Amino acid sequence: MTVAAYILIQTELGEAASVARAAAEVPGVLTAEDVTGPYDVIVKAEAATVDELGKLVVSRIQAVPGITRTLTCPIVNL
Secondary structure (H helix, E strand, O other): OOEEEEEEEEEEOOOOOHHHHHOOOOOEEEEEEEEEOOOOEEEEEEEEHHHHHHHHHHHOOOOOOOOOEEEEOOOHHH
16 A cells, blocks of 8 residues: 655745646656645655655655745545
């Protein structure tokens, strides 16, 4: 069973589209969409474990140029 999460991303002004395009290319990212509101991009990602998901966010997604802040929201099945 995989672990999935939504990653809410704030970007530098005017960088949302380029961040979404770059994030969409990261292995493990299922979708990356520009949005309006307090966040600029929302990514849905998955990994084999919570640790792998954390590594994906910290080492791959947060490395995308233009990102200023992320908030990871793991998906739970209630």
